[in-house]
Amino acid sequence: xxxxxxxxxxxxxxxxxxxxxxxxxxxxxxxxxxxxxxxxxxxxxxxxxxxxxxxxxxxxxxxxxxxxxxxxxxxxxxxxxxxxxxxxxxxxxxxxxxxxxxxxxxxxxxxxxxxxxxxxxxxxxxxxxxxxxxxxxxxxxxxxxxxxxxxxxxxxxxxxxxxxxxxxxxxxxxxxxxxxxxxxxxxxxxxxxxxxxxxxxxxxxxxxxxxxxxxxxxxxxxxxxxxxxxxxxxxxxxxxxxxxxxxxxxxxxxxxxxxxxxxxxxxxxxxxxxxxxxxxxxxxxxxxxxxxxxxxxxxxxxxxxxxxxxxxxxxxxxxxxxxxxxxxxxxxxxxxxxxxxxxxxxxxxxxxxxxxxxxxxxxxxxxxxxxxxxxxxxxxxxxxxxxxxxxxxxxxx
Amino acid sequence: xxxxxxxxxxxxxxxxxxxxxxxxxxxxxxxxxxxxxxxxxxxxxxxxxxxxxxxxxxxxxxxxxxxxxxxxx
Numbered sequence: 001x002x003x004x005x006x007x008x009x010x011x012x013x014x015x016x017x018x019x020x021x022x023x024x025x026x027x028x029x030x031x032x033x034x035x036x037x038x039x040x041x042x043x044x045x046x047x048x049x050x051x052x053x054x055x056x057x058x059x060x061x062x063x064x065x066x067x068x069x070x071x072x073x074x075x076x077x078x079x080x081x082x083x084x085x086x087x088x089x090x091x092x093x094x095x096x097x098x099x100x101x102x103x104x105x106x107x108x109x110x111x112x113x114x115x116x117x118x119x120x121x122x123x124x125x126x127x128x129x130x131x132x133x134x135x136x137x138x139x140x141x142x143x144x145x146x147x148x149x150x151x152x153x154x155x156x157x158x159x160x161x162x163x164x165x166x167x168x169x170x171x172x173x174x175x176x177x178x179x180x181x182x183x184x185x186x187x188x189x190x191x192x193x194x195x196x197x198x199x200x201x202x203x204x205x206x207x208x209x210x211x212x213x214x215x216x217x218x219x220x221x222x223x224x225x226x227x228x229x230x231x232x233x234x235x236x237x238x239x240x241x242x243x244x245x246x247x248x249x250x251x252x253x254x255x256x257x258x259x260x261x262x263x264x265x266x267x268x269x270x271x272x273x274x275x276x277x278x279x280x281x282x283x284x285x286x287x288x289x290x291x292x293x294x295x296x297x298x299x300x301x302x303x304x305x306x307x308x309x310x311x312x313x314x315x316x317x318x319x320x321x322x323x324x325x326x327x328x329x330x331x332x333x334x335x336x337x338x339x340x341x342x343x344x345x346x347x348x349x350x351x352x353x354x355x356x357x358x359x360x361x362x363x364x365x366x367x368x369x370x371x372x373x374x375x376x377x378x379x380x381x382x383x384x385x386x387x388x389x390x391x392x393x394x395x396x397x
Numbered sequence: 398x399x400x401x402x403x404x405x406x407x408x409x410x411x412x413x414x415x416x417x418x419x420x421x422x423x424x425x426x427x428x429x430x431x432x433x434x435x436x437x438x439x440x441x442x443x444x445x446x447x448x449x450x451x452x453x454x455x456x457x458x459x460x461x462x463x464x465x466x467x468x469x470x
Contacts, residue, residue, distance in 0.1 A: 061458065096411075103412030103431030108421075110428075330419065331454050341413045341456035349418075 005295065006033035008049050009040050011281065011304070013380050020377055020387075021247050021276060022321060027051055027309040036293045039304055043075035048295075048303040053313035053333070055292060056305045060338035065284035065303070066091050067340060072285055073302045085217070085224020088340060095339060098225060101215045102343055105208050111346040114150070118351055121149050122358045130362065135369050135393040143242035143390070144234070146355050150347070151233030155226060156200060156207030165192060169234050193223045193230075229344070236279055237348050239378075239386030241355055244272045246375060246390055248360070249368055251323045258325055259360050268325040269352045274332035275323050277308035278385045282336065307333045308385075369393040400439040402463045403448060407432045409459040416460055420447035424460070433459055 012024035022028070027049075030037045035052020050056050059065050069089035070081040082089035087098035104110075129141040136142070148166050151157075157165060171177055171185035196209065197219050204210035208229075212222055248255040258264050282305050290297045297303060311332050312320040318327075335342035342348070360366065368375070369391035376388040403423070412431035416424035422444045425434040440448045452462050 061456070099411065100430070104427070104429055105431070106414075107412070107426040107428070107431045108414040108417045109426065330450065335413075337456045339411050339457055341411065341415075343413075346414045346418065 005036075005038050006030055007038035010042065011049075011380075015377070015380060018373065020372075020375065021243070021250075021323075023280070023306065023309045023312060024380060027306050028312065031309050031313060034293065036295060041074035041302065041304075043077075045073050045076070045302070047074065047301055048292075048297055049306065050292075050303055051306045051309040051313075053310040053316035056307065056310040056333060057337050059284055059292075059303065059305060060333075060336060060340070062290070062338075063092075064287050064290050066287050067095070067284060071287075071300070071302075072283055073300055074283065083220075083224050085221040085226075086228055087225070088228055092339065098217070098221065099339075099343060101212060101217065102208075102225070102229075105211065106343055106346060108346045111350045114154075114347070115350055115354060117153070118146070118150055118354045119358065122146055122355050126358060126362045133394065134396040135391065138245055138390040138392045139238070139242045139387060140389070142355070142359065143245070144238045146241065147237035147351055148234055150351060151230055154207060154233075154347075155209045155229060156205050157196065157230075161192070165189070165230075166234065168192070169231055172231075189227065190223065193226045194219070197222045197226065232342070233344055233347070235384050237351050239278045239384050240272065240276060240348070240352060242390050243276050243278060243386045244352070244356065245359065245366075245392075246368075246372075246387055247272065247276060247323055248356075249366065249392075250372060254323055254325050255360065258356075259364070262357065264325055265353050265357050266349075267327075267329070269349055269356065270329040270332065271323065271325050271327055272352070272356075273334035274311045274317065274329040276385075277311045277332070277334045279334065279336075279383070280308040280385055281306055281383075307336070363392075363394040365395040366392055367394065400442075401445065401465060402439055403435055403437070403452075404461050404463065405433045405435045406459045406461075409457045411457045411459070413456050415454045415456060416451040419451040419454060420444060423448045424451060435460075 008026060008030050012026040014024060015022060016025050030049060031051035035050060035055040037049040039047045039049035041047045050059060067089055068091055069079050072079050085098060087095045125142050125145050129136045148162060152162050168185045168189045172182050200210045201213045204213060209226060258268050283302050285302045286297045286299050288299045314320050335345040375390060378386045378388060410432040414426055416433055417426045423437050423440045425436055427434050449462060452460050
């Protein structure tokens, strides 16, 4: 039990200057005081902030903590339940009803079978980038198109629709638009997905969404599932690829080691996941009174879980603020833990292994085209952290 | 001397694939439903460390290692 309770009044809105990969100082400071801090949600509701690895992990595995959106006690009005199909914000048994039909489509083996196709998509992006070089914005040339094309192919989004679709998703995940723009993009995305579901039901094609029309899920539920898969499939991997490249370029000895030894690739991806943890904050709400570290989390109280701070917990990872591609990073919380652990994690791993490898093999002289301090970061308020653009250059052959 | 035994609970499994990734010689995923398949109930010594790690990282607590009873046969 901690001697005295450290309190954080709000989630920090900025990272320390010069530390684009580290959780904000206030969160690291909270972790130094102990795994559990007092917290006030933006609506003034009392809550808790958890920054310690062991405690975050145990809360995620604890069925006394709920993921339900309508139980989240963070604002002074009642939140609506998650829309049909959006199983990330549901508990059992609703969660499993949606997740179970999907699990067999994202297995380790099925995702590895996509390796060759992902290599081809990556090579096409690198060809275009090289032809337009010797400089590029790595976000638009590489980090976004690869996961976009991959998840669109898996779900069966027609090629012609992809650019506008990516723009909508960017708008509502980027964290920097007005509420009106956010709602407009969300509505447009929902409308598009409703049409897509209807099209797949009428004329099934060889993709996951068409396969799912063969289940007992309604059109509305399929739309919600598609939204989750597309949003999760685009934005997370895209930001890992761009922020990950930035981190590698800022750690030249690690980059050199990775370049020299392809066998490091799988472990490097795990370490980048740990080190960057771009999906950084999630919530759980206590269904009953729960004792944590000598404090009572009252039933109905919402806790904030800081994944990125937990993944920098010195009690779990030695020298946690060092990017060490050779370390054993397995067990990190970048994909969460418990029943909601990322469904698409095996896809994300294959994409990252292929894409990082191909990028550094293709451009041995890749470097930032601007000083590191000028790389524009997403605001800390965005759901998924990352860079807005990553200007890079290389020596033309 | 008996070896430690593994068990898998397909009701708890959420098909994340951590076991099949971490200890591919011991665990697999059912090609139809994606849920855990045990390839070895008593994994050979060479695969025990990986199996133990898989148990440790399983997100849903669906797999477990049962050490032999002390003094048991």
